[in-house]
Amino acid sequence: MGAPVVRVEGLVKRYGGATALDGVSFEVGKGEVFGLLGPNGAGKTTTVEILEGVRAKTAGVATVLGEDPSDLKRGRSVKRKMGVLPQDFSAFARLTVRENLEFFAGIYDSPVNVPELIGLLKLEEDSQKRFALLSGGSKQRVGVAAALVNDPEIVFLDEPTIGLDPEARRATWKVISDLKDRGKTVVLTTHYMDEAEKLSDRIGILVKGKLAVLGSPAELIGRFGGSKTIVFKNGGDAVFGTLRRFFDGATMEGQDVVLPFENLRDLDVAMGALVGRGLDSDVALRQPTLEEVFLRFAGFRMTESGDAV
Amino acid sequence: MKLVVVFKAVTRNWLRSRSGLFFSFLFPVLLLLLLASVSSTPGVPGPAGLGAGYYVASVTAAFVMTNGVIGLTNVGSELRRNGVLKRLSASPLPKFEWLLGNILSQAVLALILAGVMLALGAVLFRAEYLVNFFSIAILVMGTLLFSGLGMTLAGVIKDPETASGVGNAIAFPMMLLSGTFWPISAMPAYLQSVAAVLPLTFFSEGLRDSLVVANFQIALTDLVVVTAFAVAFLLIGTATTKWSEP
Numbered sequence: 284m285g286a287p288v289v290r291v292e293g294l295v296k297r298y299g300g301a302t303a304l305d306g307v308s309f310e311v312g313k314g315e316v317f318g319l320l321g322p323n324g325a326g327k328t329t330t331v332e333i334l335e336g337v338r339a340k341t342a343g344v345a346t347v348l349g350e351d352p353s354d355l356k357r358g359r360s361v362k363r364k365m366g367v368l369p370q371d372f373s374a375f376a377r378l379t380v381r382e383n384l385e386f387f388a389g390i391y392d393s394p395v396n397v398p399e400l401i402g403l404l405k406l407e408e409d410s411q412k413r414f415a416l417l418s419g420g421s422k423q424r425v426g427v428a429a430a431l432v433n434d435p436e437i438v439f440l441d442e443p444t445i446g447l448d449p450e451a452r453r454a455t456w457k458v459i460s461d462l463k464d465r466g467k468t469v470v471l472t473t474h475y476m477d478e479a480e481k482l483s484d485r486i487g488i489l490v491k492g493k494l495a496v497l498g499s500p501a502e503l504i505g506r507f508g509g510s511k512t513i514v515f516k517n518g519g520d521a522v523f524g525t526l527r528r529f530f531d532g533a534t535m536e537g538q539d540v541v542l543p544f545e546n547l548r549d550l551d552v553a554m555g556a557l558v559g560r561g562l563d564s565d566v567a568l569r570q571p572t573l574e575e576v577f578l579r580f581a582g583f584r585m586t587e588s589g590d591a592v
Numbered sequence: 593m594k595l596v597v598v599f600k601a602v603t604r605n606w607l608r609s610r611s612g613l614f615f616s617f618l619f620p621v622l623l624l625l626l627l628a629s630v631s632s633t634p635g636v637p638g639p640a641g642l643g644a645g646y647y648v649a650s651v652t653a654a655f656v657m658t659n660g661v662i663g664l665t666n667v668g669s670e671l672r673r674n675g676v677l678k679r680l681s682a683s684p685l686p687k688f689e690w691l692l693g694n695i696l697s698q699a700v701l702a703l704i705l706a707g708v709m710l711a712l713g714a715v716l717f718r719a720e721y722l723v724n725f726f727s728i729a730i731l732v733m734g735t736l737l738f739s740g741l742g743m744t745l746a747g748v749i750k751d752p753e754t755a756s757g758v759g760n761a762i763a764f765p766m767m768l769l770s771g772t773f774w775p776i777s778a779m780p781a782y783l784q785s786v787a788a789v790l791p792l793t794f795f796s797e798g799l800r801d802s803l804v805v806a807n808f809q810i811a812l813t814d815l816v817v818v819t820a821f822a823v824a825f826l827l828i829g830t831a832t833t834k835w836s837e838p
Contacts, residue, residue, distance in 0.1 A: 339838060371674075
């Protein structure tokens with residue numbers, strides 16, 4: 284990791300008696316995409332809002348580019364180099380997309396070219412539409428554009444793809460990848476596992492205000508994701524009963540039978556047992572994912588909307 | 593200058609609101625036409641013998657007040673609820689430039705409203721005025737006063753619906769009690785004592801005294817009182833407009 288652009292140490296945030304952040308510590312290096320992953324209410328937004336200088340911390344250290352963003356004077360110079368996409372981005376309802384982006388461009392000293400930005404985010408068709416009349420996905424893309432309007436050194440993206448259709452989501456991923464290619468530092472919050480895994484150099488999993496684990500996606504999956512598994516599709520009780528005689532670790536997920544996979548010999552044994560009993564099932568190899576890592580540390584899974592289940 | 597950028601954006605956003613336009617311009621114009629028509633009818637003496645000029649000044653003052661207390665309150669609390677203010681606080685835009693841009697926008701809208709009302713009064717009702725330093729100064733100070741009050745309400749009340757209700761609850765009684773529609777002297781004594789402490793009373797009276805009556809001594813007193821109210825509300829409004837979350 285390069286020189287830290289973001290430094291968070293022992294960060295605490297309390298709202299009355301409730302603790303939202305409980306001693307969170309991490310650093311983000313220059314040019315790194317850092318993902319904060321966690322369910323709703325884990326403290327992701329609170330963390331980035333403190334780093335953006337829009338929310339006060341209770342205790343600890345939170346610096347961006349070496350400065351405390353909440354500092355009245357120095358914070359402003361950091362904010363010039365910072366791009367921000369807040370959760371549920373909104374803008375002037377009755378201004379067009381272009382007018383809104385020109386407004387955001389106008390409050391920075393060295394903004395980028397607004398028409399180019401509109402092209403980058405594929406907002407040409409919407410550029411003359413009023414913000415209030417846009418779809419949720421277009422509004423979110425305007426938010427991403429507004430976050431890039433000052434050609435920032437560091438970009439905070441709070442749930443950047445929430446509410447986007449798959450195509451718009453992939454387009455936003457491309458923008459984030461391009462930012463990385465241009466050497467920008469990105470702090471990203473998300474509750475989408477695939478997004479965090481695909482985009483982030485390193486991931487911090489936040490659970491109930493605490494940073495449960497930190498590392499690159501490959502590291503986390505390798506260390507905590509468990510073994511690969513073989514899935515016998517729709518195997519049902521017959522396949523499960525047969526495999527269970529040979530493997531204690533065989534489990535059922537609905538009608539699928541799941542078998543931890545250590546080596547090829549396991550596969551040979553399993554297939555031999557099934558053939559011997561005249562059983563047949565489609566077989567798939569399943570790699571461990573971030574979801575297993577999350578489950579291990581959080582103790583629960585997340586829904587598409589980020590709620591714990 | 594960021595101030596100009598803010599001014600342009602908030603003014604455009606305001607002018608594109610149909611309800612904003614109606615209540616900022618069309619409604620006061622309709623009200624002026626109605627009231628001035630009645631007062632111009634032969635045999636019906638205008639309030640304080642001032643005819644249509646009375647209503648030009650009073651209705652202008654009243655709607656500068658409602659634009660600040662109702663309009664700015666609604667816009668401010670809405671921008672806070674939908675997160676625009678939070679987004680701006682994460683930018684290098686200073687709070688005072690944001691507030692100043694909004695106040696400047698209100699001041700320009702107030703001057704346009706006053707211009708429209710004066711023109712209508714002069715053309716349709718042959719009202720005569722004396723546009724002078726006092727009338728312009730008191731119009732600007734009145735705008736600052738009620739912008740400050742609007743900012744205060746938007747800052748203190750988090751929910752836009754409640755803010756709108758409170759804005760209306762303040763604006764309409766003040767409009768009725770401050771001599772907009774009838775002279776304060778025509779009201780019972782206890783209501784006159786309430787009117788005597790309402791900022792709109794001084795604003796409205798100051799505008800009438802400077803613009804229509806040409807009584808600059810009273811206008812100066814009104815200007816001082818309106819300025820004092822304006823400073824107080826702008827300070828409170830600035831303090832209550834939160835640029836960061838707790």
